[in-house]
Amino acid sequence: MSQPTKSQNAPQTAIQPTRAQNYAEWYQQVVRAADLAENSPVRGCMVIKPWGYSLWENMQRVLDRMFKQTGHKNAYFPLFIPLSFLEKEAQHVEGFAKECAVVTHHRLQAGIKRDGKPGLIPAGELDEPLVVRPTSETIIGASFAKWVQSYRDLPLLINQWANVVRWEMRTRLFLRTTEFLWQEGHTAHATEAEAQEETRKMLDVYADFAENWMAMPVVKGRKTEGERFPGAVETLSIEAMMQDRKALQGGTSHFLGQNFAKASEIKFLDQAGILQHAWTTSWGVSTRLIGALLMTHADDDGMVVPPRLAPTHVVILPILPKPECAAVVMEACEKLAARLREVSYVGGTLEVEVDRRDLRGGDKMWSWVKKGAPLRVEIGPRDLEQGVVSVSRRDRGVKERTAMSADALVAGVVSLLDEMQQSMFAKAKAHEVANTRSIDDPKEFRAFFTALKPESEGVPTEIHGGFALSRFAMDPMEESKLKDELGVTVRCIPLDGQDDPGQCILSGKPAKRRVVFAKAY
RNA sequence: CGGGGCGUAGCUCAGUUUGGUAGAGCGCUUGGUUCGGGACCAAGAGGCCGCAGGUUCAAAUCCUGUCGCCCCGACCA
Incomplete structure (x- = not known):
C-alpha cells in the first residue's frame, strides 16, 4: 500500500482516525488538533493550552457564580497535608493511600545521585512527611474545627478552587491526569437533614451546569457502596453518556455524615447547650469536564464547543x-x-x-x-x-x-x-435516549455489553452497549463479579427512578428498583 | 505491581536482522506560481541516533547496565 499524498488524497475528515475507526485515538487527536492541551515533560501531567484553559475559565466563572448564589464563599487551604491528618479517617486513608505524592525533604544539596553522577540530592528530611493533597477534607476539617464553636457558626459553606494530585497508574489528557484542577466544596451543618439537603442541592447545581451550559444531558443518582467516596456515608453523582456509549462521572456530591467531623473534631454547642459533632458534605467537579465536553460534542472534524x-x-x-x-x-x-x-x-x-x-x-x-x-x-x-x-x-x-x-x-x-x-x-439527549434500554433478561443484558468483534491486533472493538436500566438487589459481590466479567458497573441508582419490583438481573433475587448499568471511564 | 513495546530532526517514523560514519514525510524559513480555500515548484535551516560502559580498525546498528516513555491489566474525578 503506497502512502497517499496530501494533494491527491486529502482526508475526508480533519481528524484521523474517525470515532468509528478508533474512538480512543480519535479522542487524543481531537485534544491535539483543537489545541486544548498536550503532554508535559512531567509524567502524567498535562500542559493546558490557552484554548483549553479558557474553556476551564469559563466553566469556573459560571460555576463560581452558582456557588455564590447558593450561599458559598471561596477560601484557600494548603497544598500540603501532614500525614497524620490523612490518617484520622480510616476509610479515607485506605481509599487514597495508594495514590499519594509525599514530600519527605525540604531542601537540595550537592551530592552523588542514585545513578552515581554528581548533582542535587534531597536533604533535610522532614520529621513528618507532607502529603500533596489528593482532596482536602482533612486539612479543611482542621480549620473547620477552629471556626465552629456554636450552632450560630453553622452552616459553614466553603468552596476552594485548587489543584490536586493523585498518583494514578495510567493517565489520559483531561480524563485522568496526575495533577488536575478542580473545585471542592466543603460544608458543615447542625443537622443531618440539612447536610443531606446540601448534598442534593449541589448535585442539582452540577446537573444544571452540565445540561444548560455544557449541553450535556446527565443522570442524577446515588452510588452503590462499592463506588462510594472513601469515608462518605453517601455519594451522589451526575453520569453522562459519551459518544462511545460509555458513562463518564461528571461531578460528585458526598454526604459525609459525622465521619469527618469526628475525625477532625468539628464540634458545636447546640441551642440546648449540648456538645454535638457537625454533619459535613463535600462536592467537586474537575477539568475532567473538558474531556466530557469533548466526548459529548466533538465530531470527526474536531471539537465542537457549546x-x-x-x-x-x-x-x-x-x-x-x-x-x-x-x-x-x-x-x-x-x-x-x-x-x-x-x-x-x-x-x-x-x-x-x-x-x-x-x-x-x-x-x-x-x-x-x-x-x-x-x-x-x-x-x-x-x-x-x-x-x-x-x-x-x-x-x-x-x-x-x-x-x-x-x-x-x-x-x-x-x-x-x-x-x-x-x-x-x-x-446529545437523543443519543443518550437511543442507547438507553430497560433490560430484564440476563441473556439480553450480557449481549448488550458484549462486542460483536473483540479487540484484535490494534483494531479496537466496535462501539456498543450503552446504559442498561435493570433491576439490582444491591449485592456488592454480584457487582464486583459483573465488573470482572463484562467491565460493567452500576453507574448510579437514579434519583428520579420509581420503585419497580422484580428480579435482580444478576442474581435473580427480589429487587426493588432499576439502576443504571454501563461501562465507565 | 504483572504482561508487551518503544527511545533516531519540532512531529510521525524508516534505517538495526547482514556494523562502514544519518534518511523520508509533515512542520519551519526564503523565493516564485497559485489562492472564496487545508495547493504547487525550487532552495534552505534543523539530529554528537535516551544515557553509561564494553567489543571492534570502525557502533544508530552487536553485548551489558541504566533511565525514561507508551500500550494492555489491577486502581481511579
Whole structure:
C-alpha cells in the first residue's frame, strides 16, 4: 500500500482516525488538533493550552457564580497535608493511600545521585512527611474545627478552587491526569437533614451546569457502596453518556455524615447547650469536564464547543484574494467585530476574534473548525459587493454557509447561538435516549455489553452497549463479579427512578428498583 | 505491581536482522506560481541516533547496565 499524498488524497475528515475507526485515538487527536492541551515533560501531567484553559475559565466563572448564589464563599487551604491528618479517617486513608505524592525533604544539596553522577540530592528530611493533597477534607476539617464553636457558626459553606494530585497508574489528557484542577466544596451543618439537603442541592447545581451550559444531558443518582467516596456515608453523582456509549462521572456530591467531623473534631454547642459533632458534605467537579465536553460534542472534524462556554463565540475570517482589496475587507471585518462585541450574551458580551494571521484561507478556516468555535463569519470582496457576510455554524457541515446582511447577523446572532446550544443538547439527549434500554433478561443484558468483534491486533472493538436500566438487589459481590466479567458497573441508582419490583438481573433475587448499568471511564 | 513495546530532526517514523560514519514525510524559513480555500515548484535551516560502559580498525546498528516513555491489566474525578 503506497502512502497517499496530501494533494491527491486529502482526508475526508480533519481528524484521523474517525470515532468509528478508533474512538480512543480519535479522542487524543481531537485534544491535539483543537489545541486544548498536550503532554508535559512531567509524567502524567498535562500542559493546558490557552484554548483549553479558557474553556476551564469559563466553566469556573459560571460555576463560581452558582456557588455564590447558593450561599458559598471561596477560601484557600494548603497544598500540603501532614500525614497524620490523612490518617484520622480510616476509610479515607485506605481509599487514597495508594495514590499519594509525599514530600519527605525540604531542601537540595550537592551530592552523588542514585545513578552515581554528581548533582542535587534531597536533604533535610522532614520529621513528618507532607502529603500533596489528593482532596482536602482533612486539612479543611482542621480549620473547620477552629471556626465552629456554636450552632450560630453553622452552616459553614466553603468552596476552594485548587489543584490536586493523585498518583494514578495510567493517565489520559483531561480524563485522568496526575495533577488536575478542580473545585471542592466543603460544608458543615447542625443537622443531618440539612447536610443531606446540601448534598442534593449541589448535585442539582452540577446537573444544571452540565445540561444548560455544557449541553450535556446527565443522570442524577446515588452510588452503590462499592463506588462510594472513601469515608462518605453517601455519594451522589451526575453520569453522562459519551459518544462511545460509555458513562463518564461528571461531578460528585458526598454526604459525609459525622465521619469527618469526628475525625477532625468539628464540634458545636447546640441551642440546648449540648456538645454535638457537625454533619459535613463535600462536592467537586474537575477539568475532567473538558474531556466530557469533548466526548459529548466533538465530531470527526474536531471539537465542537457549546456557545455558552465558548472562549470565542464568533470568528471573523477575512478573505483576501487580491492584495488591493485587503484594506476594504479588513475594515469591514473590524467594523462588524466592533458591532458584535456590543451584543450582550450570557451575562457578558460576545467574544469576537478577527483572524488576521498570515495564513492561507483554508488553513485558517480549518484551524477554527478543529477548535470548535461556534460561528465562523467569512467576509470577502464578493460578499462586500452583495452586501452580505457568509455565516457557518460549527454544528452543521463544514462547507455549509448562509449569506446574510451584517445587520441581520448582529440582530440575530444571539438567537443563532441559542439555537445552536439547544440543538447540541437535543442531539446529545437523543443519543443518550437511543442507547438507553430497560433490560430484564440476563441473556439480553450480557449481549448488550458484549462486542460483536473483540479487540484484535490494534483494531479496537466496535462501539456498543450503552446504559442498561435493570433491576439490582444491591449485592456488592454480584457487582464486583459483573465488573470482572463484562467491565460493567452500576453507574448510579437514579434519583428520579420509581420503585419497580422484580428480579435482580444478576442474581435473580427480589429487587426493588432499576439502576443504571454501563461501562465507565 | 504483572504482561508487551518503544527511545533516531519540532512531529510521525524508516534505517538495526547482514556494523562502514544519518534518511523520508509533515512542520519551519526564503523565493516564485497559485489562492472564496487545508495547493504547487525550487532552495534552505534543523539530529554528537535516551544515557553509561564494553567489543571492534570502525557502533544508530552487536553485548551489558541504566533511565525514561507508551500500550494492555489491577486502581481511579
